[in-house]
Amino acid sequence: MVSAPVPARDPQLARWQRFRSNRDAALASPHGWLTLTSLQWLPDSPAALDGVPGLWWTDGERAFVEAAAEDGLSLASGDGVSGDGVSDGGRPAPAVGRLNARLADEESLMWVQYGGEDGRQVLVELAVRGGRYAVRTRDDGSPVFTGFSGxxxxxxxxxxxxxxxxxxxxxxxxxxxxxxxxxxxxxxxxxxxxxxxxxxxxxxxxxxxxxxxxxxxxxxxxxxxxxxxxxxxxxxxxxxxxxxxxxxxxxxxxxxxxxxxxxxxxxxxxxxxxxxxxxxxxxxxxxx
Structure with missing residues (x-):
């Protein structure tokens, strides 16, 4: 829980305190930087990743994930995604079958999610860094996130x-x-x-x-x-x-x-x- 500072009488100090409050609040947002729990590079053939449902791979141009219903994946975004999983009017849809996405270098896509009571605890971010596809997990159950106080x-x-x-x-x-x-x-x-x-x-x-x-x-x-x-x-x-x-x-x-x-x-x-x-x-x- 991020606590608010005591308001300052000095205007310059007060502006800095507002800056600090906004900064801590941004870091405390769900699926933010404090929730990162893994980074894994995608292989060139279908394979399981540590702790992430489904099979993942890349052909160098696109990234792929293939998931069954029991994997519990759902779409976090429909942007840049094609395949059997679809998003209906922006609402999360089950990610079943084969999905693929193409990104440019330094781009990211919050792609699929899973876990928790609502199936949204862990967000899987697809990213291209240094010309290579990777996935990063953002877990709202991370102790770094849950224990953050500023x-x-x-x-x-x-x-x-x-x-x-x-x-x-x-x-x-x-x-x-x-x-x-x-x-x-x-x-x-x-x-x-x-x-x-x-x-x-x-x-x-x-x-x-x-x-x-x-x-x-x-x-x-x-x-x-x-x-x-x-x-x-x-x-x-x-x-x-x-x-x-x-x-x-x-x-x-x-x-x-x-x-x-x-x-x-x-x-x-x-x-x-x-x-x-x-x-x-x-x-x-x-x-x-």
Missing amino acids: VPVFDYRPELVVTARYEPFAEPRPVPIRTANPLVDGTHVSSGELVFTLPGADTEYRLQAEEEKLGALVITFHDASNGVSTDEWRKLETARPRPDGTVILDFNRAINYPSAFTDFGTCPAPVPGNALPVAVEAGERIPR
């Missing part, structure tokens, strides 16, 4: 709300990166650099950023607190740069990737060099 965080530090200068590249630069899964490689599309200093030092730091929808920026970074009080890396999102090219970096809003909570994430690591030599003890701490 992400541990540092106390709010107003001095770690800093102004940065955004220097966009002439063209976005694809940068090969590793991910939380050693079998999956990733690519960071760097759109520019955020240039800033931290309190108490004149050193100018530069971190590469990736542009998201509507011009917002996200940075994935290491710092000297990693492995001590924080996870191996974290990320921080900013608003769209102002007309003068500045943005606000609020390190109190640095958050963990899903891989900090589960062994089954494929989250992107920072680009080489996106590392601060100082400990940024703000934002989310090691959650487990």
Whole structure:
């Protein structure tokens, strides 16, 4: 059960508390990141997977599952699915017979579900990562999920709300990166650099950023607190740069990737060099 913070009188602190409440509530949602319990790569011929009903495989282009009525699978979504199982007006339908789906790299599909009193406890996510099909189970009975009471965080530090200068590249630069899964490689599309200093030092730091929808920026970074009080890396999102090219970096809003909570994430690591030599003890701490 996630508890609500005591309202603050400081407007900046109050906004951060609302951010934290929304963040914890999102993580506490059913079949969210805290419910991941497995990741299994699909074989090239029909085979059973650990703990998942039915037979699963891929021909390299599509993924397949074949299930009998006694397997207890039902459709979680009709999108991108063809075969004997159908969805009637968006309502779950039994997944009986052979289903198949095609996804592009980095896409996911919440495909079928099973278990529990209503047959919905475990959601099976089909995904393509690194050009390979995999399934991940999202189990609302996971102890990580049922025991969640909020992400541990540092106390709010107003001095770690800093102004940065955004220097966009002439063209976005694809940068090969590793991910939380050693079998999956990733690519960071760097759109520019955020240039800033931290309190108490004149050193100018530069971190590469990736542009998201509507011009917002996200940075994935290491710092000297990693492995001590924080996870191996974290990320921080900013608003769209102002007309003068500045943005606000609020390190109190640095958050963990899903891989900090589960062994089954494929989250992107920072680009080489996106590392601060100082400990940024703000934002989310090691959650487990």
